[in-house]
Amino acid sequence: MEKYDVAIIGGGSTGLAALKQLSNLGKQAILLEAGSKIGSKNISGGILYSKKPRKGIVTNVEQVFENFLDDAPFERKITKYILHSTSKDKVYSMDLTAAHDYQANFGYSVLLNKLNSWFAKQAVETAQKFGGGIIPGVHVKSVKWNEDGTAIIQTDELDEFEVKAIIAAGGVNSEIAEMTGARPKFTPMQLYQGVKVIVKLPEKIIDERFGVSSGEGAAHLFAGDVTLNHIGGGFLYTNRNTLSVGAVYHLDSQLRNPTEPYRLIDALLKNPMVSEFIKDNVPVRADIDKSLPQEEQLRIRFAVTKLIKTWYDVRENHLSSNEKDEQAIADIKAKLSFVQEQMTAKYNVTFKTDYVEAEYGAKLIPDGKRCRMKKPFFKNILFAGDAAGRGIFIGPRIEGLNVGIDDGVRAANAVARALDKNDFSESFLGQYYSQSLEESPYTMDMKQIDQDYLKIFLDAARDVPKDIIGSRYGPILKMMSNRTLRGIAVKFANVLGYDKLLPMIESEDTYVKVPIELAERLGKSIPISYSPSILSIADRISKLSYNDDHMPHIKIRDPDSEYMKKMVILCPAKCYSEEGGKIMLQHEGCIDCGTCSQETDWKHPRGEKGVNYQYG
């Protein structure tokens, strides 16, 4: 049997940071990723932060990946962070840029397919020097232990092999966590369900529309009627030449009153402010004359496809910040008008205002306040990132990638130390890692309210009439707005703990009722100039790329259960249907989110199988 020092399970940002760190420390590590390529199974909101907490130390992305700032394919540096309260056509906006900047070096919008591929490239160059590397397309199905404590990794694709330690970074649906009994599956109360679409928009239009200079970007958050009465909200982040538009809701709120996740996205896209943000000039094909010979019809179809593709490419180039001299600009303009002329004159292509959706995706997000693992290890396995239930969600503060990267580094440091002493016992490796995570400022944020952050938030909400929130949070607000009292209130709140506080704060009042009232009373009306033709879920799924597995990776335990009946609505890929009172699964369109995992035998698809995100 082949023997290696360390195996990292999962090639997301956490696992890749762990691999890079271990390699930086000169240790041999193998990273196993189920997707056919690194990044193909990863999806995030997402903004990647680099933080400078006042207390404690974190390792930031640019410290692990030295070339990050010079070379990494991040999208835009977020310089505007705005929270909008919505009610029909009215929007009331609050600038929370100060909250976004709080203890931050930077926050970049990112697309994980591209970014994680870049991380992988950096990590593998170092890893290779020490006999390590990355193996994509491998799904770990179980772990066994030898008498001497070394672990044997069994996969669907490779001969089994032996390692001294494992870093489990397989994401929120970590199978290793469940099969070893290191933690139970996360419950709906501990999870958010996030759905996202990528909207295409040329770079220069984004610059102008969002009032940002080249390379900079904006993040917009939404609460109010766009939530369709759920606890959570919507977001819109600017990428370089795309927008990430998503909706994130508590899974238990969704279970109480199920709404199709894609309808939540649609509600957001139909909000006048969002509709105006995403709009673009879109070519529309003319119907092909059916009386023409079939060959001619086919020729026209292919010719139009090719022209539209060229038109998009040339226009993209025209409206990008790529360096071009005057001659090149003139050439591109000439080509664009030539192609456009061909389209309209020869093939009757017309143009209309609409939006262009490129990719739909979904994921479960662990709410670190409620589900971070208190004992993030089992034998010689360390759990990190989403797998350990670690993400920060405090009102508009949304952080996951940076937490995962810091966790990955902490796990790598703990494993490197164990390798040096050749001691992989729980007391030497696991406890040390656990202690390290406890000391992480991110863990502190998952445990306690930070009064300085709260102040920034309250300052931003200064203009909100007291009577709107007064009736609901009157006494709390009074205490919080006074400096001395705030200190006492926060201390009192922290004694109570998040467990008791959260149901009060994370309520329908906060996410739905108060924002609606705010928008209605103070909001500006936004005129609607068009109505976006929103894709159906079937169209969204058909646009995704899959490598279908004939073997289902999910098995329904009880086709009569109430929970499974709700999956007919809550599965973001509409994989479930009800027939004669029984729930049926069609696994082919599954996007591996794990929403149904609570009451199913749920596994990740085998290596290379399932969905492949192009953006993530």
Added chain:
Amino acid sequence: MAVVVKLEPDFSEGSISYNPDGTLNRNETKSTLGPHSRIAAQAAFYAKVKYGARISVASMSGHVANTALQQAMQTCDAEVLHLYNDVLFAGADTLGTAETLKAGISKMEGKMDIVFSGHRASDGETGQTGPQIAWKLGFPFLGHVISYDVNLEKRTITVKRLLSLQGMPDVIEEVEAPLPVFIAIDPSYKHSFDTVSERLTSEKYQREAYERAKNYKDRLQVFNSEKLGVNRGLIGLAGSPTIVYDVQRVPKGKATRHAEVLDGSNPEHIRKAVARMREALSAMVTK
């Protein structure tokens, strides 16, 4: 070892163009590494990972910017690329092409143990070039190969061939042959690397190939007929006995099946379809 590949039209929508008369517009259509050639390159890559083979790729083409060679390099991490480019090569049928490729392979550095080709080209579909190169090289020809393993000590190769005979179930034949051999790879070929070390090696070579292919011209050697030292009577139009005197469209076969249009939103229609499928499936079960 060597791989012979072909630059072919890219038949995907958005890349292909047709003339108003329905024939292929070659100027407007993009070219790409032929799908069968790609599989041949993949098969060569297996030997690179398993046995540390050195790979050369060869192609005869009128295009000097031969992206097929670049793509093949990226697929199999080849170290040398051969391009045979000369007006005298033009108009060649499969026999004239085979002569050029044979001459090229003989010019390659070192002795070739295995030469790979695809099953056929997607624009010619004759599948003749490979066997003719084998014959000209004097190598045993093994076609329809779906997997292979080399015994380095005995200098033999064991291959599995997928044989489809009309009216009979498919047969897999195992053949052992002494090296050197010429292998035409079956379209269903797929290899797997089963150990961590093989996978690490494969990943390493793939990355190396990706980087190398970016500057593929550094490793490209272009040969004309003179440099190859070929007999002008055996190449190009002169060396091609085939005469194409007419091209006809493939006639449409008459449909013998009876089609019924069902409405997917009508539950009654769906029930009908399911019942028919059940019926068909139960008929397939042999009792």
